[in-house]
Amino acid sequence: MxxxxxxxxxxxxxxxxxxxxxxxxxxxxxxxxxxxxASPTTSDPQIRRAQYTVADNPARSLLVAAGFVTGKLLNMREAVLRAADAEDAEALDDARSIDSLADRVSAVDDAHELLGLEGRAARRSLYVTICCSKWPGSGVPAGGPRRCVRGFP
Structure with a gap:
């Protein structure tokens, strides 16, 4: 977990x-x-060997990584939806964009492209999850609410 x-x-x-x-x-x-x-009994050398075997195979490694990235993107989308106001059209658009990026993961051919999708989704989710006033310790920075993240290239 x-x-x-x-x-x-x-x-x-x-x-x-x-x-x-x-x-x-x-x-x-x-x-x-x-x-x-971890409990003392969770270390299994056979599992560790299987992990290394997958890591040594680029195609299998990409498949496993794609599963992790899909899960991360869907979690990002949920975090955006939870943090945003129902009337925040830009945040809802961010959630739809993240969902669209998650749909593209299965068509990715290499790890760099996969990381690019994850990075684009993270950028879309940062405003809401960092700057949204519903979250403790957050707030709108000087220069407007979206400038804090949208200004990044």
Whole structure:
């Protein structure tokens, strides 16, 4: 299980996850590793060997990466929809654009193109998830609400 941003997990949940061999990874709001919680029995050398085998095969590696990127894009879209006002036409357009980018993932031929789709989606989601006044600690910067992110190339 991967948890992204400001989240809370209960102690009983963490105990259940450990008992069932479910790893819990906590990522910061910027995607950096915060913590990794794993029971002592979750390390399986055969799984690690299989991961290296996939990583050594560019076609299989791209397929796995495409699955991760699709999930990330759909999560970005949901974050935009949750943070935006229903009347915010630009945010709704951002959500539709991210959805369209997610639809294009399956047609990607290489990892660089895949990363490009992910980057474009991240750019579309940044305004709402950083500057939207509904989120704690956020706010409209000087120069207008969309200038904070839209000014990036």
């Amino acid at each position: 991967i948890c992204y941003g400001r989240i809370s997990l209960t102690t009983p949940f963490l105990h259940q996850a450990a008992e069932r061999g479910i790893e819990v990874v906590l990522l910061t709001e910027t995607g950096g590793l915060g913590a990794r919680l």
